[in-house]
Amino acid sequence: MDSHRAAFVAEAEDGITDLNNALLALEADPEDAEAMDDVFRVAHTLKGNAAAMGYEDVSDFGHALEDLLDAVRQGDREVTPELMDLLFEGVDAVEAMVSEIADTGEVSTDPSDLESRLREMEEHGTVGGGEGDESGADDAGGDGEIDGTADADSDAGDPGADEDAESDEADAPDVSVPEPPAAAADLPEPVAYADVTIGEAKMAGVDAALVLQALDEQFDAHATDPDPEALEDGEYDERFDAFVGGTEPAVLAEGLEALTQVESVTAVALDGSADGEAADDAEGTAADATGDAVEETAADAPSDEADDEFDAADPEATGSEGVDGETDDADSEGDETDSGTDDSGPSSGGSDSKSGDEIKSIRVDVDQVDELYGLVEQLVTSRIKLRREIEGTDAESDALDELDKLASSLQDTAMDMRLIPFSQVSDSFPRLVRDISRDLDKRIDFEIEGDDVELDRTILTEMRDPLVHVLRNAVDHGIESPEEREAAGKDPTGHVELTAERERDHVIIEVTDDGGGLDPDQLRDKAVDEGVKSREAVEAMEDDEVYDLVFHPGFSTAEEVTDVSGRGVGMDVVRTTARDLDGSVSIESEPGEGSTVRFRLPVTVAIVKVMFVDVGGTEYGIPIKSIAEVARADDIEEVHGDEVVRHEDDLYPVVRLNERLGEVDPGAVEASAAASADETPAADGGVAVDDGTADAPGPDDAGDGGDEAGDPDDAGMLVRIREETRQVALHCDAVLDQEEVVVKPLDGPLSGTPGLSGTAVLGDGDVVAVLDVVSL
Incomplete structure (x- = not known):
């Protein structure tokens, strides 16, 4: 996989996880404006990155998903179970397409049917239902266009466009133009200033590089604060200042607004004499001769040159990906590039202040980390051989003692590089529990604690499937139906908790539910019926030993086989996997109160x-x-x-x-x-x-x-x-x-x-x- 595609896939996978969790938060509280904003932002970023990479199918589908989300955000559509199911189905389709891109570099999934249902939900508020309430459909993008044209284009025939323009004119913000950088002195007249907002982006350097390239291609000359080098390194706080020569504010805003990487643009003439009429025609936003601002939100469509722009960007300049592929913001809190201040000058872009704007992380391929660790192991082995040979000659060497310390420190550092947080796996579990509980008509309150606990990448990768199986069992076998829980005097909403805790050189992972628990007598009878143990053997067993019978191959307590569990496969694999990782798994249960499956795993299996x-x-x-x-x-x-x-x-x-x-x-x-x-x-x-x-x-x-x-x-x-x-x-x-x-x-x-x-x-x-x- 080339570096650009790998960077896209890595960010898309993180975005999909974030989108799932944001949708879960929105489903839990439809009035949560912050959750709605998170959902829309992540969907917009996913769509924009796909467009930049030239994956039109993903971008077009993301456009339909984003339009429906916008209708919800504007209050034109209510958050209903039907809508949420459709949104989750849409996220799954995006995930499938991203997986195909990771494997082959191409998309083979045809999302047109689901895309049509998304559009139908956006226009009518239901799928397959008649004409429903269409209020606000036009404003929410209900015209069904997915060709990437700007929102201003879709409003061309809208009789309410003039009214919207007047409203925009009334709301247009005043902009205080900062002192231009020294490079702006050589720009040809007229000069326009733009306040460019990229927004929160995990590939900040790549996004900025694409905007800079578009400025190079579309306009005569430009200067930015921070300077281009700092921007391409991702050293800016979601926005930057651009001074562009030989153009008007409306033209500048229109050009930048068409880029998917840009969240919003505010443009004015540097001398305060903006062409208000041109701004009205191009943007639907008024800018008068006194310097009122031209403001526009980024268009949803990919530009024709998006693929070339992304290829021209250097992914290594982002400084935004961690050792194992996880992405982090390039700037840490309190370490931001200051732009737009009165003190801006030649050094304000950050090029002469490396001590305050250093890149905090780099992206390293996992295979390189593993290779480094293998070399460390060989180094330590050679050190042992050398020590034994020297000891055989009855000689002493201080240099060898120093080598021991250096090798040990290098070994510890290499081991730490292999550690990743538990959240890399656990972030996908809330969606899993939500889907299973809906399939089974159960109410589940799911909590995760300790997602910042770190484990070896190999252990975490191997443990994902066992944890998925245990969570499925907790929801299917453990938690009772709401009617059964109420009859037993319980809250109709069941509780499942996943916790991870560091204990010396081990990590304890537990899955706990407050369901019906395991009946040891029932397990004994089942073991005898299935020929797992004799009657004499099970009668002699303590309850703790009886619970371990569920790990026997083919043993299941399910009364009927379902799509969730009950086929008698899985728990034996769970134990085998834990043991292969030099760990263990056990079960504790209290009939009528619930069960706990406890994993004890080493932090690292390397040494x-x-x-x-x-x-x-x-x-x-x-x-x-x-x-x-x-x-x-x-x-x-x-x-x-x-x-x-x-x-x-x-x-x-x-x-x-x-x-x-x-x-x-x-x-x-x-x-x-x-x-x-x-x-x-x-x-x-x-x-x-x-x-x-x-x-x-x-x-x-x-x-x-x-x-x-x-x-x-x-x-x-x-x-x-x-x-x-x-x-x-x-x-x-x-x-x-x-x-x-x-x-x-x-x-x-x-x-x-x-x-x-x-x-x-x-x-x-x-x-x-x-x-x-x-x-x-």
């Missing part, structure tokens, strides 16, 4: 600290974040024939790794790892295990591994896993050292092997299997 243990002469790794404490295996007891170890008031079953891992071929593990371990671990040994207790021995207390492994009288070591991960204690022969490693997934026949999460290649080239403590 993890592991403790190496010896099992029958083979080395394995256990993620340190899963370890509660390490102790000698002196206190193992036997209860009902099973080995356990006591910790406070809890019993932890003992899993002997030499028995559980007996069928895993270490040679096969090494072969599987060799294909994918080009770049591997970072290392920083000597990190103590945080066991949370004062007297629990850490790995240093357990020794370095050599003595324990070779002592035939030694009972071995116990690695107790954190309760929230799995209540179990792992028995091994010895505890060795610790390192940070990059865990690579297993390929080939060992892929998906229970108990193994992947492999790590150490600095000396040794391949070590990393254990999955949940599935052991």
Whole structure:
């Protein structure tokens, strides 16, 4: 994908999300003027950018969508469920077309039928219904024209146009012309001044570059404040001043007004002698000899040269996109270019004040970030090898210690660059919940908290579909119908909440509903009926264990299959995905009160600290974040024939790794790892295990591994896993050292092997299997 198309797609995707959320706010409160303005602004920007890129189908369809929104904004159409459904359907059509542009660069979707329905809704207030109220249809663009002509053209035959012109003349604002920049002194007479408003735009530099190019092509000469270089860098606050030579205000306003990037224009003659008659004819707005302003709102149509204009713009100059494609405004609060002040001069454009107007962000392709991280991993691996070689010669090097610090800092920076906010995924969920609740005739109050919590891009991408499935279940299975809720003494409107919270090196994501909850007895019966468990097994299970049955493949509590859920697929994939990401998922429920699905996920999957243990002469790794404490295996007891170890008031079953891992071929593990371990671990040994207790021995207390492994009288070591991960204690022969490693997934026949999460290649080239403590 070329850079221009990528920039368009990135902003369009953000705009679609913003439009969905603004429409949701408008639907919740039709009187919310701010929400209406947000809806109209985003739709206008989407349409304008599509026109600039030459995607006429998207632009024309966006024009119809914008006209309907304008009719709502003007009060000519009421916000009804039918209208909102049509608007949401229109947003979905735009999303489909943008997706096609991202994939192929072309639009294959034909939106003409939906476009006709949008026009019909705009003109008649309903679709397929008769003649309805057509008041204001002409003012709202109800003539159905989508050829991109200016609103002034569509008013040409309107008997009320003169009346509108008189109203505009009466309302025309007075404009105080700022001191021109030095470059304006060389402009040919007559000189016109224009106050050009771009509005809020995420590609501010691109929009300004297009306006500047249009000025170059249409007029003899011009000067701007800020200067062109600052404008193309996006260093302006939604508007700028333009001084154009050899033209009249009306002509200047007409030329700028035709650009989709321009939100509004106010033009006057620099000497105050505007041609009022010309302004009347061209703009429908009066400008008299005393310098009354010519003001016009940007036309909705693309110019014939829009595509060439966009191609001429440098997307790298925008400074508006973050590392992972998300876009940010180029200017931060309090760091704006001051334009139109009495102190303007040669330096007022910002070119000589770089310290105050620095570009705060740049756009970097995701693949480049991943490549950088891969190089960091290789650097750290080489550092480990170098240290081991130097230690083998009994030499010491301060330079190597300094290299350790620099490599660690570089590693942390590269990891932070991969982090993106949870909102990148969660912003699309309000629309999802709204659509499902309407399909099921349920009332849902949906809230999101913690959308600023950051996770690794890979984790967030993989977790989107599982979260969608859990939210669908919450609305379909969890929340009851309004009638059932009222009969149970509940509010007829159900509540679903999605929260994300940072907890040390993990993020906890929860989906909570106040619905009917899960009935453990019903789950037991279902498990027996479907052959998942025997009657004896389910009767012996605690309720918390019974809830986990919903993760079994093919298990569903739905009484009937619907389009939303109930096919018995999904929850097993949800658990598998969480485990593949080195995380976990659990369910808590209270019959009649609701349920909570809780995900525990690492902030990043790139690098993890592991403790190496010896099992029958083979080395394995256990993620340190899963370890509660390490102790000698002196206190193992036997209860009902099973080995356990006591910790406070809890019993932890003992899993002997030499028995559980007996069928895993270490040679096969090494072969599987060799294909994918080009770049591997970072290392920083000597990190103590945080066991949370004062007297629990850490790995240093357990020794370095050599003595324990070779002592035939030694009972071995116990690695107790954190309760929230799995209540179990792992028995091994010895505890060795610790390192940070990059865990690579297993390929080939060992892929998906229970108990193994992947492999790590150490600095000396040794391949070590990393254990999955949940599935052991």
